[in-house]
Amino acid sequence: MPVQSFSFQLKTQGFSDVHDLTSRVQGLLKSSGLTHGIVTVFVPGSTAGITTIEFESGVIEDLKRAIERIAPQHIHYDHNARWGDGNGFSHVRAALLGPSLTIPFTQGKLQLGTWQQIILIDFDNRPRHREILVQVVGE
Amino acid sequence: MPVQSFSFQLKTQGFSDVHDLTSRVQGLLKSSGLTHGIVTVFVPGSTAGITTIEFESGVIEDLKRAIERIAPQHIHYDHNARWGDGNGFSHVRAALLGPSLTIPFTQGKLQLGTWQQIILIDFDNRPRHREILVQVVGE
Amino acid sequence: MPVQSFSFQLKTQGFSDVHDLTSRVQGLLKSSGLTHGIVTVFVPGSTAGITTIEFESGVIEDLKRAIERIAPQHIHYDHNARWGDGNGFSHVRAALLGPSLTIPFTQGKLQLGTWQQIILIDFDNRPRHREILVQVVGE
Numbered sequence: 001m002p003v004q005s006f007s008f009q010l011k012t013q014g015f016s017d018v019h020d021l022t023s024r025v026q027g028l029l030k031s032s033g034l035t036h037g038i039v040t041v042f043v044p045g046s047t048a049g050i051t052t053i054e055f056e057s058g059v060i061e062d063l064k065r066a067i068e069r070i071a072p073q074h075i076h077y078d079h080n081a082r083w084g085d086g087n088g089f090s091h092v093r094a095a096l097l098g099p100s101l102t103i104p105f106t107q108g109k110l111q112l113g114t115w116q117q118i119i120l121i122d123f124d125n126r127p128r129h130r131e132i133l134v135q136v137v138g139e
Numbered sequence: 140m141p142v143q144s145f146s147f148q149l150k151t152q153g154f155s156d157v158h159d160l161t162s163r164v165q166g167l168l169k170s171s172g173l174t175h176g177i178v179t180v181f182v183p184g185s186t187a188g189i190t191t192i193e194f195e196s197g198v199i200e201d202l203k204r205a206i207e208r209i210a211p212q213h214i215h216y217d218h219n220a221r222w223g224d225g226n227g228f229s230h231v232r233a234a235l236l237g238p239s240l241t242i243p244f245t246q247g248k249l250q251l252g253t254w255q256q257i258i259l260i261d262f263d264n265r266p267r268h269r270e271i272l273v274q275v276v277g278e
Numbered sequence: 279m280p281v282q283s284f285s286f287q288l289k290t291q292g293f294s295d296v297h298d299l300t301s302r303v304q305g306l307l308k309s310s311g312l313t314h315g316i317v318t319v320f321v322p323g324s325t326a327g328i329t330t331i332e333f334e335s336g337v338i339e340d341l342k343r344a345i346e347r348i349a350p351q352h353i354h355y356d357h358n359a360r361w362g363d364g365n366g367f368s369h370v371r372a373a374l375l376g377p378s379l380t381i382p383f384t385q386g387k388l389q390l391g392t393w394q395q396i397i398l399i400d401f402d403n404r405p406r407h408r409e410i411l412v413q414v415v416g417e
Contacts, residue, residue: 003175005245036281044252046193053373054324058356066370071205078197092205095192104413106283113322135243142314144384183391185332210344217336231344234331274382
């Protein structure tokens with residue numbers, strides 16, 4: 001079957017909480033039995049994002065600081081003024097990073113670099129349960 | 140047929156003009172008859188971008204302000220000095236956000252969050268007619 | 279579903295060195311013999327990114343300046359303090375831009391705008407050999 005749909009759950013803490021998804025995605029890819037194609041990793045929701053990074057605590061702190069420069073938590077957000085939930089910064093950060101990442105695989109393996117991991121960043125301002133979608137398309 | 144290609148037109152105003160594409164994309168997906176796979180939403184051109192956001196006027200203003208911090212309209216751009224069209228900021232913003240978004244669908248439905256809409260942001264400095272491509276790959 | 283996997287090598291200089299990949303990707307697409315589908319262009323590694331831009335030297339300089347504003351080279355990075363390789367800025371820039379781009383093709387042609395080229399940006403702080411993956415999925 002050329003399309004296979006998977007998902008898994010994750011508990012997050014918000015405030016740019018970063019999780020390494022690589023082994024989960026690789027495991028689901030293996031269970032698909034497909035050997036060549038693309039995997040799309042997607043987070044439903046408007047306050048989280050997906051990208052890749054070297055999953056090393058120093059770089060992760062550096063990334064969080066860069067995100068704070070781009071969309072600081074404690075400036076004025078119209079969203080907060082209207083809805084009172086205080087997570088305007090979360091929405092802006094998520095829109096800029098994006099919720100989707102597509103990765104090639106060959107011979108059943110994600111074609112990532114050695115020091116390149118797939119990460120979820122949860123930008124919300126409270127703990128969340130996230131569902132991560134892993135859509136495998138190939139042969 | 141496992142690949143189906145669609146497109147639609149949009150009039151935009153530039154200067155980070157944001158349009159919600161979700162219902163158009165969902166409608167085209169439905170008309171494809173495919174039930175499982177991925178949809179790629181793509182904007183040809185070098186002065187617009189695609190992402191997701193909660194389509195709410197407060198957040199949209201907040202996003203526009205963040206984009207203005209990242210690539211301010213009224214600073215020096217080499218592009219303007221050479222070409223005189225004054226949209227150097229538009230090109231930089233578009234390159235940073237990216238023109239492409241890939242979304243999983245299952246049972247014929249885009250797997251977006253409830254408050255997560257697909258948006259086009261037109262960064263150009265004048266009204267434009269945009270063509271949005273919707274490529275459906277699945278089964 | 280037919281999948282064809284390609285790759286090619288590239289020498290880069292780092293420090294936001296930008297390379298136009300369009301003609302290479304279009305050539306590989308043609309050699310695949312597929313006419314309708316999507317192409318994923320992906321760079322393995324955690325210090326480079328993929329996007330589109332008008333490949334014009336003015337805009338490229340403007341983009342480099344924007345990236346320097348977002349993640350300046352000469353500020354403190356925890357990554358540098360721990361690993362001593364001095365490329366903390368490279369990792370942060372790459373995570374923000376992302377390593378992947380998916381483009382629709384119809385009738386054997388990438389559906390890019392006339393002034394829209396596919397680019398690699400190498401953010402590392404030294405010359406690198408990069409492998410670019412081009413995964414074609416379609417029919």
